[in-house]
Amino acid sequence: MNAFAAIDRRALALHLAVIAVLFVLQFVLPAYHHGIMARILVLAVFAMGYNLLFGYTGLLSLGHAMFFSAGLYGAGLSVYHLDWSVPAAFGAGLAGGLVLSAAVGFLALRTTGVAFLIVTMMFGQVAYLFTLYFTDWTRGEEGLTLPQAARVLGPLDLTDPTTRYFAALVLFTIALFVTLALVRAPFGRVLVAIRENEERTRMLGYDTFRNKLGATIASGVICAASGAAYVLLFGYFGSSFAAVQYSILPLLWVLVGGAATTLGPLLGTILMFYLVDLSNDLLNSRFPDWDVSYLGIVGVALVLLILFFPKGLLGSVRDRWVRWLP
Amino acid sequence: MTGKRTSLLLPNKNLTRRTALKGMGAAAGLMAAPGFVRYSQAQSSEPIRIGFQAHRTGIGAAYGRWYERVTTAAAQAINDAGGINGRPLEIVTEDDGTDPKRGAEVVEKFANQHKTDVVFGTLFSHVVVGSAPAAGELKMPYYVVSEGYHVASGSLNRYVFQPGITDVKAQVRAVGPWIAENVGKKITLVYPDYAFGHDHRDKFPERFEAAGGTVVGLVPIPPTETSFTRYFPQIPSDTEVIYHVMVGPGVLTFVKELGEFYGSSGPKLFGFIDSLEAVDINSPGLEFLDGSYFWEGMPRYLQPDASDAVKAYRAAVGIDDNGASVNDPKDVSTSAHMFGCWETLYIIKEAMEAAGYQGPADRAKLVEATEALTEFPEGPEHPQGLKVFSPMIHQSFGQQYISQVSGGKLNVVHTTSIEDGMYEPEADYTSMPL
Amino acid sequence: MAFGPYLFLATLEGLVMAAVLALTALGLSLVFGVMRVVNVAHGEFFMLGAVLAWAVATTVSGHPALGFLAALVVSPLIVGAVALVSERLVLRRVNYNPEATIVATIGILYILQQLALTFYGPEARPVVAPFDYRIRFPWFGYSAYKLSIVAASALVLAATWFLLARTRIGLVMRATQFDAETATAFGIPVDRVYAGVFAFGAMLAAVAAVLIVPIQQAHYLMGHDPLLLSFIVVIIGGLGSLRGTIVAALLIGLSDGIISVFFSPTLAKIIATMAVALVLVFRPQGLFGVAAR
DSSP: OHHHHHHHHHHHHHHHHHHHHHHHHHHHSOHHHHHHHHHHHHHHHHHHHHHIIIIITOOOOSOTHHHHHHHHHHHHHHHHTTOOOHHHHHHHHHHHHHHHHHHHHHHHTTSOHHHHHHHHHHHHHHHHHHHHHTHHHHOTTTOEEOOGGGOEETTEETTSHHHHHHHHHHHHHHHHHHHHHHHHSHHHHHHHHHHHOHHHHHHTTOOHHHHHHHHHHHHHHHHHHHHHHHHHHHOEEOGGGGSTHHHHHHHHHHHHHOTTOSSHHHHHHHHHHHHHHHHHHHHHHTOTTSOOOHHHHHHHHHHHHHHHOTTOHHHHHHHHTOTTOO | OOOTTGGGBOSSSSOBHHHHHHHHHHHHHHHTSTTOOOOOOOOTTSOEEEEEEEOOSSTTHHHHHHHHHHHHHHHHHHHHTTOBTTBOEEEEEEEOTTOHHHHHHHHHHHHHTSOOSEEEOOOSHHHHHHHHHHHHHTTOOEEOOOOOSTTTTTOSOTTEEBOSSOOHHHHHHHHHHHHHHHTOSEEEEEEESSHHHHHHHHHSHHHHHHTTOEEEEEEEEOTTOSOOGGGGGGSOTTOSEEEEOOOSTTHHHHHHHHHHHHTTSSOEEEEEGGGGTTSOTTSTTOGGGTTOEEEESSOSSOOTTOOHHHHHHHHHHTBOTTSEETTEEEEEOOHHHHHHHHHHHHHHHHHHHHHTOOSGGGHHHHHHHHHTOOEEOSBTTBTTOOEEEETTTTEEEEOOEEEEEETTEEEEEEEOOHHHHOOOOOOOGGGSOO | OOHHHHHHHHHHHHHHHHHHHHHHHHHHHHHHHHHOOOOTTHHHHHHHHHHHHHHHHHHSOSSHHHHHHHHHHHHHHHHHHHHHHHIIIIIGGGTTOHHHHHHHHHHHHHHHHHHHHHHTOSSOBOOOOSOOOEEEOSSOEEEHHHHHHHHHHHHHHHHHHHHHHHSHHHHHHHHHHHOHHHHHHTTOOHHHHHHHHHHHHHHHHHHHHHHHTTTSOBOTTTTHHHHHHHHHHHHHHOTTOHHHHHHHHHHHHHHHHHHHHHSOHHHHHHHHHHHHHHHHHHSTTOSSSSOOO
């Protein structure tokens, strides 16, 4: 028991330190990186939600864009068409994620492995088509913007960079500690057991379907929270966020950062963003004559990264050096 | 397969676009390094920095390439003539991947890292709409070249302008009566089943029907479609004209399948060139288009009556008489839209000079100065033709070209007047706070 | 158009779509079935096949059929070589770990798209069909080349079936698919089988692309849709089942074609996608074949 407590104390200290660093960063980051970091923190929540299902439960979904979009559209449409306040709209986004993930989980969890991957991908495609089918309300691929005046939380203007960063950090902190608590709780242990050997877990008397459904819903709601925050903080929602790319991206962020690590999703999201951003800078400043875009550089970087860190950055770090990393 | 590299060469000079910007870009990269605290005191000789949001990758890349070439040519022309207020123009390019999320990030990068004076050049509607909130929050004047109805509809904000190209609503209103009088009265609309297509569906009928036409069929095509034949039976048999607007690489299939379906006995065709931009009209499979009509923002093929301004513009951007790159006849331009980049840069110049623009602190003044503009006369700066600017909706109105495919070329058969496309402003940006 | 001919046309279109799907899914089915890795770059091998077909066809002068036939030979060979190189240099080094393979193949996807963008460009370009004949039905015309794709697809499927079921190569592949460890114990060079299967799967994708490019166009982003649809076909059909792949392609192609007769287009897509997804929900092991592991 003492060993567990020690691990938890170390892990807790690490997570608190990460939050502290993120808090301090806002005072030192130049304006551009300050703004970008707010976006990254919100999207890292999306990746953390994905990680809960993929990393810890071992369920590979290719449809998580629909949960992100449920939050995005749930919040965005209720502000745009119903003039709801920010908290109410955020609640609508979460509710959208809850209902959708429960329904999708109930159906898709009848399958396992690659069949689960395909079914979630197809449900995701259906969700994407719905955003287009209701173009009269959503403006389809073009999307809609929320006026600045509607994006206020009491006295706080969410379009102000400082407020926005702080809001993103609060959301990220909540999501991080919720994830940490979930994976450390008996529920999380059962999820890992399911990932390692579902048959044996079932024989031990656990209702694996119910646990997996719980994981899907938790994952869906966290992703929806990210989507709802994204539209409320940054003011745009459109079909492209529901397309399959936004299902592949969280998978990529999680794998790059390290699946089944609590901090991997953040690291992966940061890394992928700066890979693209710095590739563009490098090409613009050093190789302006090359007919190359970020695609080529990011492609090579991903291949190299996976050759040297096959379990993602933090996954490989945990394997080699820091065994206690959660 | 090879030879594409040469197509990036600046048309008439042996200097690449990117080389021209190399020194500037390197300096920008250095100054923009994280943690490097900067202040921008506008020196009289310091360049005016224009952030160019380019579709270098993603679905818009074929357009993006030409938007970049035209922008480079226009910047050079402006610089050769003394720049803006005596200050040289510098184009800072960032790839937005034709993605709205990245688009917004790029606007932030221009404002906070590159410290550009304005942002300009976006084409795809979803990138414009996705970037608009960032432009509004950062109070960054944002001049788009998109032809979407998003700006004119009033749904964006005071910092977004579209002065260099007309919008969809004006385009479809302008061509409607001419179609009814010259091509046929019973029309079926074939359009993509999302916002851009719905704008065509919703805005076209009014003036077309006023001129005696009837819309007899609507055939929306889902965006994920790669084959179209199965939708053709929905075209009513009494259709006299098929009106088609499809954006995306599937257009060749569309035209080919239409030809196979109807043979030589089908309805007449009126299309929007959008989907055939950067595509050779003589491509195999497009024979069926012979005799059909197209809307063009600006003629692709050099017309016999072309003005000197048009000829000078074509020479500067490097397109031959067929509208293809002078370096590679297979590299067809996006002629019907890219002129907007040229004209928009001149409008930015005019507005900056009117505002006495010194630096980022004058951005609000620049917005007001742009809103004070009313007309852009035809000439070297506006080769496409006269434009009338509506400050309330931040949108220009201009003439449209209708061309017929004959002898493997697009020949202009009618030029609409500006009034044909005009409509009452449906919003008022000037009343919004700056 | 009357209902009967309309349905006939929709069926015809569905059939062509099914043939195209079966063809594109075939290579993925092999790679996925034998190696058990999700190759996200599979669609890009398809794209590369189409782009190379354009390059070869425009280089060869004379009758369009000559260029087309040259492309049918050259393009798959080059694509197979590219696949072999990426398998040896990347996939083998991550030990075909499922998760690492996803990241690695996303990287390869980016690299291949970059190569196409740099050397081919962002435009969509057509390849001339080897023959141009329009079948005249009483109600509408239809491309004979499109129908010939159905025959070509059947031919390629039959050849693959023969290879898998009747040759020693097929036996080795099936043994590896069934149980790689036991296969190793029996002296099968699993490592080389994997390399061969990966290259062969990519070549099949390239063959499909060459056949399809006269009715679609080569474009550097075209690999996306075939990838998703191929995955669906492979899983619905049941892993490792050639028969299942064909039935699944027919199911998806025909349902997509025929449902579009009755509903507005986007709604039809929604219903068709939903229907196919529900097939999998209630029959998770696919139509044929064993439960996916």
